[in-house]
Amino acid sequence: MNYAGRHSVEINAERCIGCVHCMIACPTKAIRIREGKARIIDELCIDCGECLRFCPEDAVESKTTSVSDLKAVPYKVVIPSTVLYGQFENATLPNEILFALRRIGFDYVYEISTICELNNSALEMYLNAHPVPRPLISSTCPVVIRLIQRRFPSLCGHIIPIEPPRENAAKILRANLPRIAKVPASSIKIFHITPCPAKMVSINHPASMEKSYLDGAISIRDIFKTIYQTLRQNREETIMSHLFPETIFSGTGVGTALSGGETRGLKSHRTVAVSGVRDTIRALNQAELGLLKDVDLLECTVCPDGCIGGPLTVENRYLAKSRILRLVQMMGERTVVDSSDMNQLYNKDFLSFHFPIKPLESPPLDTDPAQAITKAKRRNELFLRLPRKDCGACGAPDCRTLADDIVRGQAILEDCPFVKKEET
Amino acid sequence: MTREAVFEQEFPVKGGDFSRAGNVSWEIRNLLKELGLSSSVVLRAAIATYEAEMNIIMYAWEGRLLLSVVPGRVHVVVEDSGPGIEDIELAMTEGYSTATPEMRELGFGAGMGLANIKKNSDAFSITSNVGSGTRLELTFLTNGHRT
Numbered sequence: 001m002n003y004a005g006r007h008s009v010e011i012n013a014e015r016c017i018g019c020v021h022c023m024i025a026c027p028t029k030a031i032r033i034r035e036g037k038a039r040i041i042d043e044l045c046i047d048c049g050e051c052l053r054f055c056p057e058d059a060v061e062s063k064t065t066s067v068s069d070l071k072a073v074p075y076k077v078v079i080p081s082t083v084l085y086g087q088f089e090n091a092t093l094p095n096e097i098l099f100a101l102r103r104i105g106f107d108y109v110y111e112i113s114t115i116c117e118l119n120n121s122a123l124e125m126y127l128n129a130h131p132v133p134r135p136l137i138s139s140t141c142p143v144v145i146r147l148i149q150r151r152f153p154s155l156c157g158h159i160i161p162i163e164p165p166r167e168n169a170a171k172i173l174r175a176n177l178p179r180i181a182k183v184p185a186s187s188i189k190i191f192h193i194t195p196c197p198a199k200m201v202s203i204n205h206p207a208s209m210e211k212s213y214l215d216g217a218i219s220i221r222d223i224f225k226t227i228y229q230t231l232r233q234n235r236e237e238t239i240m241s242h243l244f245p246e247t248i249f250s251g252t253g254v255g256t257a258l259s260g261g262e263t264r265g266l267k268s269h270r271t272v273a274v275s276g277v278r279d280t281i282r283a284l285n286q287a288e289l290g291l292l293k294d295v296d297l298l299e300c301t302v303c304p305d306g307c308i309g310g311p312l313t314v315e316n317r318y319l320a321k322s323r324i325l326r327l328v329q330m331m332g333e334r335t336v337v338d339s340s341d342m343n344q345l346y347n348k349d350f351l352s353f354h355f356p357i358k359p360l361e362s363p364p365l366d367t368d369p370a371q372a373i374t375k376a377k378r379r380n381e382l383f384l385r386l387p388r389k390d391c392g393a394c395g396a397p398d399c400r401t402l403a404d405d406i407v408r409g410q411a412i413l414e415d416c417p418f419v420k421k422e423e424t
Numbered sequence: 425m426t427r428e429a430v431f432e433q434e435f436p437v438k439g440g441d442f443s444r445a446g447n448v449s450w451e452i453r454n455l456l457k458e459l460g461l462s463s464s465v466v467l468r469a470a471i472a473t474y475e476a477e478m479n480i481i482m483y484a485w486e487g488r489l490l491l492s493v494v495p496g497r498v499h500v501v502v503e504d505s506g507p508g509i510e511d512i513e514l515a516m517t518e519g520y521s522t523a524t525p526e527m528r529e530l531g532f533g534a535g536m537g538l539a540n541i542k543k544n545s546d547a548f549s550i551t552s553n554v555g556s557g558t559r560l561e562l563t564f565l566t567n568g569h570r571t
Contacts, residue, residue, distance in 0.1 A: 153463045285450060288467065289474050364460030369495035369566075370429035372459045376493075377431050 006205050008047045008063050008197035011038045015059035020392035022051035022060060027277045028150075032405070033395040043362060046146045047198040048277050048302050049311035062197035062312060065216030067223055070105075074187035077108040077177065079169050082116060082257040083195040083307045084220060085327060086320035092231065094249060094327065099241040100230040104223075108181060110173055113253030115165040118337045120252060120265055122162050122351050125342075127269050127296055133158050135272070135287055135298040138262050140164040142202035143302040144280060145357060149207065152284045153359030158298075161353035163208065165256070166192050166199065168351050170213035189215040193223060195310025196303060208353035219312040251331030257324050259306035262299045265333075269296035275309070277302040365407060375407040382406055387418040431459070431493040437480040439506065445481055448489055449474035452500075459493060461566045468544040469498055469564050475537045476502040476560060482527055483507065484557065496567055502560040509552040516542065516550075 018036040030044035052060040194217040203212040263271035274283040280300040303309040366372040386399035394415040396402040405411035435448040453470035480487035484506025542548040547563035
């Protein structure tokens with residue numbers, strides 16, 4: 001399979017100064033510095049966005065939908081992630097943010113928390129109906145899906161085959177908007193407002209359906225300022241929006257912006273919520289070894305504290321988290337999703353994957369078994385000759401990876417500045 | 425050339441070192457993957473070596489895993505110096521465990537270790553001397569190389 005250009009981040013070669021920050025931060029060792037610039041190895045990248053977080057030069061760009069591209073769209077629909085509700089100053093309520101989005105020029109603003117709650121109920125129904133395998137893993141974080149496909153292939157069958165809320169929200173809109181808004185289906189474009197670039201990959205290259213129901217994803221970073229200014233310039237109207245609440249919010253649904261948001265409401269199941277890319281890798285390894293068989297639902301989000309810690313957010317994640325928790329408390333634990341509606345959608349497979357998620361194997365050292373063994377041996381010998389300083393000066397994140405690159409024909413021993421010094 | 429293709433590596437394991445539990449099997453798993461073995465073989469070897477590694481950490485003073493890979497076959501020797509096993513047949517029974525309450529609290533000692541190792545390997549042998557240590561030999565057949 002060709003992965004080239006399938007990723008959600010790219011290096012801006014003009015801004016990149018070839019320092020080592022992104023390369024060292026990358027959890028899958030998918031970055032090298034070549035000719036003074038960072039390069040992403042497409043086959044290894046899982047779109048976690050750690051590079052974007054750590055780049056001091058702002059040279060890692062997310063390939064999300066740019067706000068200027070929206071102008072040409074005849075009927076613009078937006079589905080903001082609930083993470084957006086935690087990004088503004090304390091007194092700003094979700095209603096005001098939705099109001100601002102309408103004011104900015106979106107023709108239809110869809111509030112997703114109800115669908116998030118619906119998703120939680122669907123997960124529970126799936127857990128009840130499927131006693132094996134364990135643990136089951138939710139599909140919300142697209143990076144977790146890619147991580148499982150690449151590194152934990154045997155867990156593909158553990159992923160609950162229910163599309164995440166953003167996709168199901170868009171699916172519901174596609175089915176109903178032409179009628180409700182009286183616009184032709186072809187002029188409707190649906191965008192998600194996202195805290196992470198990975199959503200863009202799941203839209204452009206979905207793993208469980210032929211075509212995503214979404215047309216793009218706008219970064220919170222990119223649209224934040226416009227929303228902020230709109231809120232400030234239209235204070236009175238904003239306040240009015242409280243008096244005419246148009247939307248029913250789900251406290252449970254808003255809570256899914258945080259790690260544990262999918263597991264908190266489950267009463268009769270044992271659950272574990274893990275966040276952060278390294279801890280997620282550890283948990284998935286334990287699951288694959290069969291050590292988590294007593295866990296019913298494993299919720300993994302690769303951003304710290306859940307989607308609220310996404311690399312495209314603007315607010316300090318602790319503040320954002322505290323605001324979300326406050327909203328959840330305000331909105332209460334009441335259920336807004338009707339259980340018979342829910343049952344119908346679930347039983348019709350309306351919320352389900354179109355096809356199961358399949359493993360993606362990473363390239364071995366060599367396709368010939370004997371050659372692969374010889375290369376692994378040589379790699380160990382080379383590693384012993386390297387200084388083990390893991391400085392990154394050679395262009396690889398650590399000495400072990402340099403040895404690996406050498407046997408794969410991607411680097412030479414002399415790339416290591418310490419080796420050179422010794423030999424001349 | 426082909427006949428000489430043997431990959432060997434030694435992985436030392438320290439008894440009682442719970443903080444590093446799982447590191448050896450993780451390394452072995454990644455290595456076998458890079459060698460292009462099918463994911464089912466990689467997974468079986470990862471599970472078996474994890475259990476072996478945990479047995480050393482839980483019961484022995486120190487030990488090591490010796491991995492050798494040739495085309496078609498993965499061989500692992502697990503040696504430890506430790507208390508040894510008095511009744512091997514009993515120890516091999518699923519559910520039998522001599523784990524202390526502390527170990528069980530950590531989630532270990534379900535009495536599946538040796539049985540699980542045997543179940544996941546294609547050939548398995550065990551010898552043990554009470555008071556000096558235990559030695560396991562595991563073989564995994566790896567036909568079905570990925571291309």
